[in-house]
Amino acid sequence: MQTLAPHGAWVSPINADHLTKKSSYLNEVATHPTQRSLLFTLTEAEKQGRTSLKQWIDGKQATVPVPGSIRTKVHEYGGGALGILPNGDAIVSHQVSGKSFVSRASSEICEPILQLDGDTRYADFDAYPDGSVVVAVQECHEDGKVINSLACIDTEKKSVYVLQSGHDFYAYPRFSQNGKWIAYVTWDHPEMPFWSSQLWVAPVVPGTKFAIGQPILVAGQTGVAQQPVWCPGQESILYYTFSGASGGTIREAHLDDNDGKTTDIAISSSGEAFVDVQPPLWTLNSSSLVVLDQRHIAYIETSQGDDRVVVIDRHRQARVFIETGYSQYSQLRVDAQNSSLVAIASSPTALPRLIRIQLENLIERTHHETLQVPVEEVFAPPSPISLCEDSISIATPITFPSELPDGTQTTAHALYYPPKNAVFQAPADTSPPCRIIVHGGPTGKASSSLDFSLQYWTTRGWAVCAVNFGGSTGYGYEYMARLNGHWGDVDVRDCVNAALFLSGQKPLNSVKSGSRLESCSFRVEESTGEGGAKCVTVSRQSPALPRAGDYASLGLACLLFAVLFSRQNSLQNSLVYTIGTLLFTLVLRAYTSILSGRSDTHTESIHVFPHLGVQLESRHGFCLPYASCSLNLRTKREFISKENILDIFMMEAIQRFRIVDYLGLVCRVSGRPNSPAIRVVFPHLLPPVSIYVETYRKLHSSIFGPTLDQHIPLIDPKKICISGRSSGGFTVLRALADYPEVFRAGYSGYGVCDLARLNDASHKFESHYIARLLGDTAKDIQDVYAKRNPVTTAHRIRVPILLSQGSDDKIVPPEQSRSMAESISQSGGQVEYLEFEGEGHGTLKCQNF
Numbered sequence: 001m002q003t004l005a006p007h008g009a010w011v012s013p014i015n016a017d018h019l020t021k022k023s024s025y026l027n028e029v030a031t032h033p034t035q036r037s038l039l040f041t042l043t044e045a046e047k048q049g050r051t052s053l054k055q056w057i058d059g060k061q062a063t064v065p066v067p068g069s070i071r072t073k074v075h076e077y078g079g080g081a082l083g084i085l086p087n088g089d090a091i092v093s094h095q096v097s098g099k100s101f102v103s104r105a106s107s108e109i110c111e112p113i114l115q116l117d118g119d120t121r122y123a124d125f126d127a128y129p130d131g132s133v134v135v136a137v138q139e140c141h142e143d144g145k146v147i148n149s150l151a152c153i154d155t156e157k158k159s160v161y162v163l164q165s166g167h168d169f170y171a172y173p174r175f176s177q178n179g180k181w182i183a184y185v186t187w188d189h190p191e192m193p194f195w196s197s198q199l200w201v202a203p204v205v206p207g208t209k210f211a212i213g214q215p216i217l218v219a220g221q222t223g224v225a226q227q228p229v230w231c232p233g234q235e236s237i238l239y240y241t242f243s244g245a246s247g248g249t250i251r252e253a254h255l256d257d258n259d260g261k262t263t264d265i266a267i268s269s270s271g272e273a274f275v276d277v278q279p280p281l282w283t284l285n286s287s288s289l290v291v292l293d294q295r296h297i298a299y300i301e302t303s304q305g306d307d308r309v310v311v312i313d314r315h316r317q318a319r320v321f322i323e324t325g326y327s328q329y330s331q332l333r334v335d336a337q338n339s340s341l342v343a344i345a346s347s348p349t350a351l352p353r354l355i356r357i358q359l360e361n362l363i364e365r366t367h368h369e370t371l372q373v374p375v376e377e378v379f380a381p382p383s384p385i386s387l388c389e390d391s392i393s394i395a396t397p398i399t400f401p402s403e404l405p406d407g408t409q410t411t412a413h414a415l416y417y418p419p420k421n422a423v424f425q426a427p428a429d430t431s432p433p434c435r436i437i438v439h440g441g442p443t444g445k446a447s448s449s450l451d452f453s454l455q456y457w458t459t460r461g462w463a464v465c466a467v468n469f470g471g472s473t474g475y476g477y478e479y480m481a482r483l484n485g486h487w488g489d490v491d492v493r494d495c496v497n498a499a500l501f502l503s504g505q506k507p508l509n510s511v512k513s514g515s516r517l518e519s520c521s522f523r524v525e526e527s528t529g530e531g532g533a534k535c536v537t538v539s540r541q542s543p544a545l546p547r548a549g550d551y552a553s554l555g556l557a558c559l560l561f562a563v564l565f566s567r568q569n570s571l572q573n574s575l576v577y578t579i580g581t582l583l584f585t586l587v588l589r590a591y592t593s594i595l596s597g598r599s600d601t602h603t604e605s606i607h608v609f610p611h612l613g614v615q616l617e618s619r620h621g622f623c624l625p626y627a628s629c630s631l632n633l634r635t636k637r638e639f640i641s642k643e644n645i646l647d648i649f650m651m652e653a654i655q656r657f658r659i660v661d662y663l664g665l666v667c668r669v670s671g672r673p674n675s676p677a678i679r680v681v682f683p684h685l686l687p688p689v690s691i692y693v694e695t696y697r698k699l700h701s702s703i704f705g706p707t708l709d710q711h712i713p714l715i716d717p718k719k720i721c722i723s724g725r726s727s728g729g730f731t732v733l734r735a736l737a738d739y740p741e742v743f744r745a746g747y748s749g750y751g752v753c754d755l756a757r758l759n760d761a762s763h764k765f766e767s768h769y770i771a772r773l774l775g776d777t778a779k780d781i782q783d784v785y786a787k788r789n790p791v792t793t794a795h796r797i798r799v800p801i802l803l804s805q806g807s808d809d810k811i812v813p814p815e816q817s818r819s820m821a822e823s824i825s826q827s828g829g830q831v832e833y834l835e836f837e838g839e840g841h842g843t844l845k846c847q848n849f
Helices: 452-457 476-480 490-502 548-568 569-597 688-703 725-739 755-761 769-774 782-788 790-796 814-826
Strands: 024-031 037-044 050-057 060-064 083-086 090-096 099-105 108-117 119-127 135-144 146-155 158-163 169-176 181-187 198-205 215-220 225-231 236-242 247-255 262-268 288-293 296-303 306-313 318-323 327-332 338-348 350-358 370-372 377-378 396-403 409-417 434-438 463-468 522-528 535-542 600-609 613-623 630-641 645-655 658-669 672-679 720-725 744-747 801-806 831-836
Touching: 024 083, 024 327, 024 338, 024 350, 037 083, 050 377, 083 119, 090 119, 099 119, 108 119, 119 146, 119 169, 135 169, 146 169, 169 225, 181 225, 181 236, 198 225, 215 236, 215 247, 225 288, 225 409, 236 288, 262 434, 288 327, 296 327, 306 327, 409 490, 434 490, 434 725, 452 463, 463 490, 490 720, 490 725, 522 688, 535 688, 600 688, 600 755, 630 720, 645 688, 658 688, 720 725, 725 744, 725 790, 755 769, 755 782, 755 814, 769 782, 801 814
Parallel strands: 318 370, 434 463, 434 720, 720 744, 744 801, 801 831
Antiparallel strands: 024 037, 037 050, 050 060, 083 090, 090 099, 099 108, 119 135, 135 146, 146 158, 169 181, 181 198, 198 215, 225 236, 236 247, 247 262, 288 296, 296 306, 306 318, 327 338, 338 350, 350 377, 396 409, 409 463, 522 535, 535 600, 600 613, 613 630, 645 658, 658 672
């Protein structure tokens, strides 16, 4: 028996302590080359965000004694702090008391290989087959410059030197299993790795000092080429390529020992639209593609925001979807015997955990389309609360109408979480308040995995909508590229349109935004009178063009007369006479218009009187060309009683070799019961279809009254708030400034507040990212930066807003948030600012959550 209570007033089993004190998450996974064991890293907030190394062997778990915290700050976002040596030992990058090390770690001892002087960082390790050297991405910060390269670490001599340099960035250094080749990925400014990257292979040169020969470009001339994986026993490499033209594809390149040429064999990743295999490379050492044997591969495929594991026979092009009960995966690895896959997996009802997917006898069953396979849970971080499934809100993917900056109608995507609580329910015909969530990146996506920070709200009777706006990943390259040049516009429109869609309101269009020419030709005014009477008036913004027939003869006569007159008189007298003649022509035209009744229509209205009927009105007059005024000469009105109105609808018609859209009233005609007439609304002006659609939406219920099956919106349009962190916070600030009528409150966590200062303070990895997202640099498009800069529009934020910030944030310096809070406060807005000492770009300490 459920308790009846309003939305937002439900008692939740989740409290703030559940979201902080026991919060922990998995990071990276590595499998043993020859044994049934694996390593993984775990970050625990209750241990001040320390990341430790864990080992799993035959069902038993132990902590590997690595001092300090395992982490790296390559590219500032890190990743790739864990690697594995051929003997099963780990190689890690870790920090101890402010000092950085690269160390070899086993179950018994942690031995430093490098103690890093200055600010030099290492990540994304891969060992040579004999374990004598390890190749890694190196990042050196010296004298204000940042230099990235591939470095060779000698594990025996405990020394390091540069192996390859010259590109701005490196990732995925991987040795072939026979030790003859090395593959790696590069990209250069102004690109980001998810926009463009190149895959190279180079021969390993034998000698006393490890070296490589001339690199060969395998892929990446256009688009993205990443995640190289060597095939066992073959001179071939698999990789993932991604571009707007071809979408996502896995390819295989065969290397010839003699001439080093490559041949691509395309392997379709799905045959479906919107398929991704490679997540955006914000952190190093991500893995979603592995080789099982010389014939079979496995990979994670993302379609419409959800993941699935796929096994494919490269020779037969046969595909098998592996059903595990999970919907999100990362860190896909294969064990030593190639009999199982390991991954971090989650679902709408399960937090991220480490699992093993059994693949025994799968190879013989690749003719099946979908297979249910055994799944073993290796490790699950402690859950902060045991929440019954009857109280877990499951995300529903939604697609809603939106609009691109050029006025093109399109769609965008989101995950909608309805309110849910096993103990409470809301009164019938009521809608919940809603929290719109904007993910960070902005090149990233919202996940459908269980997240107690979302369930915190849904169990209280709130709805939550996580928007995957244009620019998000998981929906194809072109969808991701929508944001390029339009950050602060496309994302804002999509978030606002998601709120409008869920609340049953019309999406943003060119009438409101004024982005199309059609909205510049007409002015629309709405008014409400006594008794609920409504009126929509459409006026020309500029007069209609003169009719050619009205001026042809008189104009030609004036011109000829002026020419002849100029032969007999001075040029000055000729000009005076010409001007006088033109004025006479205008007066004569007005006079003939009055006599003939051929005046222009400059304003038309529709008045709706509830319970009475509708009045159509047209005002005609003389409009002076190239002037902004008009003379009203006559007004035509027609009243239609309510009992004679049968319907109101949109139609198309052909008029003078063009198609026009219009709004029509179907009316009963006296004496002709079977032949109703159509009265066109605004029949002379015929404004754009968007104005007609808006008029229909405004007046339909006033004419016919509310219908019995009127739709109850999924969320309450008067109770919508918006929140986001980092780049998501930027979108929040933009939305609150530009669309204050949509949202009632907002939260921005370490959000971008000053675009110009962000560009100046940005680190090397993102130093050209903002320019691509906005269209160019602040120097070249100052007007765009000024228009989309939150700190310059802070005075327009009138709803309450909370800002939070870390004092040590290098990506969004705290000065930005301080300045934003001050600007809002000085403009009379309601703002609260929280700054957390010692936190960076994010929140790790549980007391600060």
